[in-house]
Amino acid sequence: EEPIPDIFDRTLGIPAPLVTALAASNIQTTTARLNGQISDDAGEACQYRFRYKKSGGSYSYTAWTGSKTTGQTFYEDIDSLVIGSLYYFNAQAKNSVVEGVWGNELSFTTKPPAPTNVSATDGDYTDEVVITWIRSSGATQYQVYRDGVGLGWLGDVNAYDDNGADPPTITPGSASASDGAYVAYVKLILSGQSVNNGTTHTYKVRAKNDAGESGDSETDTGYRGHGELAYQWQRSSGDAPSGYSNIDGANTAIYYDTSAPADGGGRYYRCIEYAEGA
Known part of the structure; x- marks a missing residue:
C-alpha cells in the first residue's frame, strides 16, 4: 500500500493545506514583518499563523487569522524582538477540517545597535x-x-x-x-x-x-x-x-x-x- 502523503491528515485521510514562508520584510531593530503564501488550500479558504524564535530560544506563535486561498499571500507584523539578533520563522495553515504541517523555515537578523x-x-x-x-x-x-x-x-x-x-x-x-x-x-x-x-x-x-x-x-x-x-x-x-x-x-x-x-x-x-x- 502506498504511504499517505504529508499533505493528508493521517487520521481522517483528507487533504491538508500547505504554506510557503516568504522572506521577512520591514526589518527594524525590534520589529519585522513575517510573510507567507498559501501553496495549496486543499479546497477551501484557510486561516494562517506564524511561529518564530530567536536563535537558541523557544517559539512564539501568532494567532490564527485570515481567510486565504491558493496563491494568496499573507503577513504578520511582530515586535519586541531583540536588537541585532538572528530569528527563525515558518508558517502553518488550517481549514475547517484540519491543520496543515509547518512549512519551510527561513531566517532574518534584526538591525544592529549603534557601535x-x-x-x-x-x-x-x-x-x-x-x-x-x-x-x-x-x-x-x-x-x-x-x-x-x-x-x-x-x-x-x-x-x-x-x-x-x-x-x-x-x-x-x-x-x-x-x-x-x-x-x-x-x-x-x-x-x-x-x-x-x-x-x-x-x-x-x-x-x-x-x-x-x-x-x-x-x-x-x-x-x-x-x-x-x-x-x-x-x-x-x-x-x-x-x-x-x-x-x-x-x-x-x-x-x-x-x-x-x-x-x-x-x-x-x-x-x-x-x-x-x-
Whole structure:
C-alpha cells in the first residue's frame, strides 16, 4: 500500500493545506514583518499563523487569522524582538477540517545597535587619526563618519585609520637679517613661527547588516599631531633673491652666519621650516 502523503491528515485521510514562508520584510531593530503564501488550500479558504524564535530560544506563535486561498499571500507584523539578533520563522495553515504541517523555515537578523565606546586619537599620530569602537551584535559592516561625511563601508572590524584627516600646519613667522651691525657675522632671527595640530574632526560610527543600518554612535573628536619644528637657513648666491642654497649647520631659529661674504657684499636670506606630519 502506498504511504499517505504529508499533505493528508493521517487520521481522517483528507487533504491538508500547505504554506510557503516568504522572506521577512520591514526589518527594524525590534520589529519585522513575517510573510507567507498559501501553496495549496486543499479546497477551501484557510486561516494562517506564524511561529518564530530567536536563535537558541523557544517559539512564539501568532494567532490564527485570515481567510486565504491558493496563491494568496499573507503577513504578520511582530515586535519586541531583540536588537541585532538572528530569528527563525515558518508558517502553518488550517481549514475547517484540519491543520496543515509547518512549512519551510527561513531566517532574518534584526538591525544592529549603534557601535559603542567610539574613540578617536588626539595627536598620537602625525599621519592619521585612529578611530576605534566596540562592535555591534548582529552587524557585518561599519562606516566611520568624519564631520558628518561617510568614509566608506568597512568589513567586520573595530578600528579605522583616517589618513585623510587634515594635516598639521606651520605658521612661518618672519625672518630678519642684520645689515652691517656686526663685523664677523650676519645675525639671522626667525620670530613668530609655530607648528599647529591638524584640524579637530568629529567622528561617529554606524553599523550595518542585511536588514539595514543602525543609528549613529556617540561622537568623539580627534586630530593629527606633529613633530618638532625644525629649521634650515638659506643664503642667496648674490645680491638678489635667487640662487639660494643651504647654510651648513644653520638649523636654529637664531643663527650667526659667519660664512657671509667678508667684503660686505649683500645677500638675501630665507628659512625653510618643517615638522613631521606638516
